[in-house]
Amino acid sequence: MKNETSIELRNALHKWIFMPLFMGSVIGVVEATFITFYDLIWRSISPYLRFPFIFVVLPLGFLLSYLIMRFVGNSLPGSSTHVVLRRFHFEDGAGDAKESLASPISSAITMGFGGSAGLEGPSLSIGGSIAYRLSRLLGVKGNEMRVLFLAGAGAALGAVLKAPLTGILFAIEVPYTQDIEHNVFLPAIPMGVVAYGIYVAIVGQTPIFAQIRGITFPSPFEMGFSVLEGLFLAGIALAFIYVYKYMERINVSGKKWDYVAVVIGGLTLAAIGCVMPLSLGIGYGVISASLLSGGLWNYGVAFILMLVLAKIITTSVTLNEGGSGGLFIPSIFIGAVASVGLLKVLGLPFSPILVAAGAAAMVAATNKTLLAAVAFVAETISPYAIIPALLAGATAYLLTSNKGLYENQLQFSPARTHVALMRISNKAKLETEATLSEIMRPTRFRLSPDDDLSHAISLFSLSGDTALPVVDPTGKYVGRVELETLLASKVTNVTELIIRDRPLFEDETAGVAVNRILSSGKGIVFVVDRDRKLKGVIRTADLIRHYSKALYAMGEEHGSNPI
Structure with missing residues (x-):
């Protein structure tokens, strides 16, 4: 028994402490190299982000970024966080090595040439890719590989933002809108701390935002107002999401005339940049200025609100028309600048704490990472902003659902x-989805509202299901x-236990059942008909069987492995 315990302890230490320490070291070095590469491009190109050169620089940057992703990465540009989530949920962290190399290069060019995006996006890709590759070399398998992949992504984000706790919390929050990936927490700590330590040892400890002096504990007014700010x-946030999703829908990447669309995207950004140059690039300087009473506060309300709109548009265009990068820092930018505008519109005094709270609220609402947003303002701006950031962030998070x-x-x-169902339905992309009437099975057992619990239990024992329909x-x-309810x-009849959910209709598709x-x-x-009469039942196994057959048929048709 002692030997078994000792072996388990050694394995756990190796897997969740020593391996993450090694991975974090590599991530820190590579991340510093990436930032050096980006800084070199930005210092060389930024002097030309003015009329008339900007109308050449931005389209050229978009085109270079797009070509690198298409022909080196065999992929399409866009939000790097989208790619990281796809790899985590559907591929256990696996990804094409060429795509992993092309993505940070493309992102550095995008932002170095003035595109509006965040450095944290390619950093997530870098950290996750390194952790995955090293995991394979070290013999890690299955779910543990995806855990280390996500921990590596968080470690790189924490390093580039110089906020290691933010990276750890972002990694466990970002996979889900209303859940967390708690398994990532343990390996993310040593990996994140080491990556951060090595990164700042190479690039320096200077914070990414200007340091604010004289911030004190928030007043009762600031704490109360932060809810209204949320x-x-x-x-x-909803406006930002709508504009971004709209640009995503009309994105023509990989289609006919895609190069023309990329150039037009660059020209659009150049036109906006001529009018509102502060909306270009990663925007650290603007975020810092929004936190200082002598900075953005000195501008007029109209200018500030126009800057918010411009940043929403430039970010949406950049990441959907040829560029690559992240959405975390643009969200911070929009939240901070919009908060300055709100204070000025209402005639309230300047409050850096409320500006910080607004930045956190925007990230919580758009990225669905409430704790990471609060940790970020605490690490990079002031720990005094924690309570207002929590209140504003929770409000915005709740209202955006x-x-x-x-x-x-x-x-x-x-x-x-359900992970198996999610992945197989994603693999078997069908031109024509089967309807539920083709997949469902008859319901042999059903309850009525007047049945007692003993009858319900007897039907559960016969069906083997965890839920029964009531008609x-x-x-x-x-x-x-x-059954669990x-x-x-302690009730005696079925009526009090009925969960009045919405059934699916028999003419809806299999994809609808998967999403449900x-x-x-x-x-x-x-499953019911249009008169709401019970017609059948769909179980996870039924859908897996359906998509497995479809996947097998695809392989037979093309004479190749469909996976």
């Missing part, structure tokens, strides 16, 4: 069987009763 910034910028962000962490005397679906209750199972976390959904 309301305001929730609206700005599940809406966010990242397409591969799930609502909840799926069960392992009225005409056969119409009323709701469902779940029944076992914890993944979002609800329940492995069973009931």
Whole structure:
């Protein structure tokens, strides 16, 4: 027993302490190299981001970025965080080595030539890719590989932002809108701390934002007002999400005339940059100016609000029309500048704490990373901003619901069987989806609202399911009763246990059932006709069987491995 315990302890230390320490060291060095490369480009190009040179520089930067991703990375440019989430959820961290190399180069060119994006995006890709490659070399398999992949992504983000706790929390929060990936927390700590230490040892300890002196504990007014600020910034966040998603929908990358669209995107950014140059680049200087009473505060309200709009547009154009990068820092920029505008519109005195709280609220709303947003302002601006940031962030996070910028962000962490469903449905991209009437199975057991619990338990024992449908005397679906709820209750009849959820219709597609199972976390959904009469049931296994057959047929048709 002692030997077994000793072996388990050694394995745990090796896997979750020593390996992360080694990975963090490599990440710190590579991240410093990436930043040096970006700084070199920015210092060389930034003097030409003015009329008339800007109309050559920005289209050229977009085109170079796009060509590198297309022909070196065999992929398309865009938000690096989207790619990291795709690799985490669908590929256990795996990704094409060429794409992993091309993405940071493309991102450095995008931002170095004036594109509006954040350095944290390519940093996530760098850290995750390094952790994945080293994990494979060290013999790590399966779920542990994806855990280390995400820990590496967080370590690199914490290094580039010089905020290691932010990187750790971002890694555990960003996969889901209403859940966390708690397994990442332990390896992310040593990996993040070492990556940060080595990074600052190479590039220096200078904070990314100007240091603010004289900040004190927030007043009762500032804490109360931060809730109202969260309301305001929730609206700005929804506008940002809408504009970004709209540009995502009309994105022509990889299609006919894509090069023309990329050049037009660069020219659009150049035109905006001529009018509002502060909206270009990563924007650290503007964020710093928004935190100082002698900075952005000296500008007029109209200019400040126009800057918010310009940043939303430039970021959306950059990441959907040829450029690559992140969305975290643009969210900080928009939140901070919008908060300055709000204070000026209301005639309130300048408050760097409320500006910091606004920056956190925007990240919480758009990135769905509330704790990381609060940690970021605490690490980079002031720990006195924690409470207002929590209040503003929680308000904006709540009001924006599940809406966010990242397409591969799930609502909840799926069960392992649901992970298989998620991945196989993603692999089997079908031109024509089957309807649920083709996949569903008949419901052999059903309850009525008047049944007692003993009858319900007997039907559960026969069905083997964790949920049963409840129908009225005409056969119409009323709701469902779940076994876990029944076992914890002290009621005597079914009526009080009915969960009145929305069933799926038999003419809806298999993809709708997949989304329902993944979002609800329940492995069973009931199907009705348009009169709401119960027709059948769909289980996780039914969908996996359906997509497995489709995937096999795709392989037979093309004579190749469909995976």
